[in-house]
Amino acid sequence: MTSTTRTVSQWTPEQIPDLSGRTAFITGGNSGIGLETARVLVRHGATVILAGRDQRKLDRAADGLRLEQPGADVHTAVLDLGALALIAAAAGRLAKTATLDMLFNNAGVMNIPERRTTADGFELTFGTNRLGHFALTAGLLPALLRALAARIVTVSAIAATWRVGRQEDVMSQRRYGPMRAYAKSKRANVVFTAELARRLAGTNVTPVVVHPGSAVTNLQQHNQSPLTRAVIALTRRIAMSSPQGAAWPSLYAATSPDIVSGGFYGPAGRDQTSGTPKRLDPSTDATNPTEGARLWTESERLTGIHFLAVTSTRPRVSIHS
């Protein structure tokens, strides 16, 4: 992620077009980057569905948006990305007849001190950040395919480029490390998006992956050490961008006409931690089709959800790089 392939001069959310009649589904929509994404989308007229685990937190976030912007069309959906059955139930209701223009695979957990598992027995970080969103994308795809032009924005992180993220033991069964597991899940989000773009080539659905830079959100809440907390508190004031700025790459990826399917977008500022969004070169083998196919097969095997099978009928269009 060292070289820049395209610079967008001075993009701000003010450039987002009118989104009246368009609907967005946002995981982790009740706080942090998800809520900020929802706030800006609503300001531009979109209908938003905030998804999260806790109905009370969702209601509070939705009420907040309605208070700030009278007439805001805000809905909530209880969703636990750590339980495949609940994902299927939440997606099933929408997938039947609804039309969805934007899906933000935004929710994430990080820095879980000890190895824990989801309801389905997956390592919690990879299970939630990657496999939960694999299942959700599969479940909501029919609704996205009904839109004239839909976007799937999957949120990754700078951690996607860390070497430890390249390990094959996705369930961290041999060795668990909190940030190692996080890096694996976030790198897998880049691999997934590139593969999804290959499998959706020719359709109306454009998948994009973003990293928000370094934002202070509830994600860091699992940091236990007082020292870590002190460092974050300090960094927060000096360097880290707020959720406002951190939502820009997601908003850009979802609404800019100038988006490449499967592309990786992030802040253009120094060290890629803040600034106007731009397209980045992952500079890793994360977009390699062989690795994409391997992750896809592994995700299908683990979740038991099979979708977008590669058939000879589908034209194999390679994504531009």
Added chain:
Amino acid sequence: MIDPLKPFAGKVALVTGSGTGIGPATAEHLAREGAAVILVGRRPGPLEEAADSIRATSGTAYPFPADVSNPGQVAAAVDFAVGSGGALHLAVNNTGVSGGASRLVDLDVDAYRQVMGVNLDAAFYGLKYQIPAIIVAGGGAIVNVSSVDADRGHVDYTAYTATKHAVRGLTRAAALEHATTGVRINELQPGVIATPLSRTDPQATARAEAKVPMGRSGRPSGTAQAICFLLSQRAFYITRTFFSVDGGFLA
């Protein structure tokens, strides 16, 4: 590798109008060649019979009674296919009613609406809900069944004629929209085929039969084979076209 005897092995197919006529014949053919088939139709009795006859030859069949002129029920049928079969790869939109012989000026508005609902709306709802499911499955094919009346004005059957012309337009536009998504969409145009629909007006059928160059009416099984060809991998470069099975009728 595709097994030449079971070219549809592993595929899930949905066939509307599966109670009588071309529908069950198509469902049977698909099942014989390896597909799991969802039989959709209005009346549960004939559907169960058709499903039983497929099961009797070790095929996989799921009957799903639904009124295809109702969009919610069409969506539910697709949902049922994905739920019970795991995916949807193939669909045949095959419902049709004639509305009865009547001059346009005498045609009852309710009868007109019914013909529109069953012949045209059902095809639209079918495409609307089948296409996303088929893309999710990784691609497949759809056949919309029309009639020789897609190419001629049929006196006393104006509503029927209008719907069959419309099915061609629907097929063409939808096929172009999905030329790159791995969903092929074609029209099968039957001529005079011995089905309950052709028996609703035996005199008209006899007159039509007399005009068939091959001198007789067709059988549902022959039409089914043509539909299955369009659905099969052998037709992989064929989309937005129409295919007549009419014994030379339109010549």
